[in-house]
Amino acid sequence: MRTTLAAVAIVIASLTLPHAQAPASDVVFIHAGALLDRPGQAPRGPSTIVVRGGRIDSVRDGHVQPAAGARLIDLKREFVLPGLVDAHVHIFNDDDKMRARLELINRDIEDNLLIGVDNARRTLEAGFTTVRDLGSDVHSVTALRDAIISGLIAGPTIVAAGQGISGTGGHADSSNNTNRDIAELRRSRAANLCNGADDCRRAVREQISQGADVIKFTATGGVNSNIAGGLEQQLFDDEMKAIVDTAHLFGRRVAAHAHGEKGIAAALRAGVDSIEHGTYTSSATNTLFKQTQAWLVPTMVAPHAALAQARAGARSALTLAKAEEAAAAHGENMARAIREGVKIAFGTDSGVGDHGKNAKEFALLVKAGLAPAAAIKAATVDAATLLDRMNRIGSIEPGKDADIVAVTGSPLNDVTVLERVRFVMRQGVVHMLDGGRQAFPAK
Numbered sequence: 001m002r003t004t005l006a007a008v009a010i011v012i013a014s015l016t017l018p019h020a021q022a023p024a025s026d027v028v029f030i031h032a033g034a035l036l037d038r039p040g041q042a043p044r045g046p047s048t049i050v051v052r053g054g055r056i057d058s059v060r061d062g063h064v065q066p067a068a069g070a071r072l073i074d075l076k077r078e079f080v081l082p083g084l085v086d087a088h089v090h091i092f093n094d095d096d097k098m099r100a101r102l103e104l105i106n107r108d109i110e111d112n113l114l115i116g117v118d119n120a121r122r123t124l125e126a127g128f129t130t131v132r133d134l135g136s137d138v139h140s141v142t143a144l145r146d147a148i149i150s151g152l153i154a155g156p157t158i159v160a161a162g163q164g165i166s167g168t169g170g171h172a173d174s175s176n177n178t179n180r181d182i183a184e185l186r187r188s189r190a191a192n193l194c195n196g197a198d199d200c201r202r203a204v205r206e207q208i209s210q211g212a213d214v215i216k217f218t219a220t221g222g223v224n225s226n227i228a229g230g231l232e233q234q235l236f237d238d239e240m241k242a243i244v245d246t247a248h249l250f251g252r253r254v255a256a257h258a259h260g261e262k263g264i265a266a267a268l269r270a271g272v273d274s275i276e277h278g279t280y281t282s283s284a285t286n287t288l289f290k291q292t293q294a295w296l297v298p299t300m301v302a303p304h305a306a307l308a309q310a311r312a313g314a315r316s317a318l319t320l321a322k323a324e325e326a327a328a329a330h331g332e333n334m335a336r337a338i339r340e341g342v343k344i345a346f347g348t349d350s351g352v353g354d355h356g357k358n359a360k361e362f363a364l365l366v367k368a369g370l371a372p373a374a375a376i377k378a379a380t381v382d383a384a385t386l387l388d389r390m391n392r393i394g395s396i397e398p399g400k401d402a403d404i405v406a407v408t409g410s411p412l413n414d415v416t417v418l419e420r421v422r423f424v425m426r427q428g429v430v431h432m433l434d435g436g437r438q439a440f441p442a443k
């Protein structure tokens, strides 16, 4: 009996050890050539980051000699910055659209889950240590999120929406224009569809009850849904208000997919925290953005990827006209939104485009008028603020997660260096070193 109790005490002590008092082997000194520890402020010169138990312990000027037993990581020739944050991905969506379309009928949810495991790792190795998934099977995405949290598999921290809320026939109705057998089956499982304000409250509560961290809804039509009929408003004002109020009641932020101007304005008036895509913003909607302090997540890589896929026949024929229209309007309207001072948070809609190529968004943001420093801030401090995670991520400061990446050359001069991340650490675990994949779990 005594020994059993002693054994239990030891187990409890070892479980509580990492955060209370990390062993020396759990301490890492990183020597950085240059360090952008707080995006939005000027970078520091040669610096040392001390990581302890997966968290940032301290940041010091110069290259400090590591403590006895601590690991030293030499990034003296690299530019070091916080792990990147992508506020809009679909981690289970196959980026090989032609193959996905041909194989769809043979695939089960388990096939998609494994595709998601691979996408998660590719995303992490591209330097994105946190993503917000805005539309996936809620059980798959919470399982993936929790497996990454527990250290079972390698991937980014996931903030999960589960399934996007939509009206019947709306952008997130997966039964649109399917045959009657598939339509019947999908409709019977569609907890995310709602019609009328009360029903929309139910739909939000169902996603939350299954583990959603954030709520996504589709305020307007979308390019890739299998239905004709444009990109304008698809939920009534009172339905949007019911969705936002219910999510906020449960302490969840709300992201609205919105292309058309009327739909964007209605979602902003309903009180959303972010507009996704925002294809047809105008000076009027930009004023509303500033009044409500909502974020715009531009997903600039998505319209061009979607158009190329639609033209190649990898999407249903009903998407082509919508893809042409969205790609033509998006760039110019985004440039005006940036000029007029709308707050921008970084997001790519990866899953439409390729997973692991998320950083291609940076060059498009700069082309649309964001300074490189502002584009980097959008993918760190600003995205972390939108995700309500500023206490854990977004900058390299004592107490935060040790989510750290490094590139060769300064991204403040050329943002495209972020497309070639050389080093990735998430919560103190090194996943990429000198541009090469590290064993996980670490041996």
Ligand SMILES: [Zn+2]
Binding pocket: 088, 089, 090, 134, 135, 349
């Ligand atoms: Zn999306």
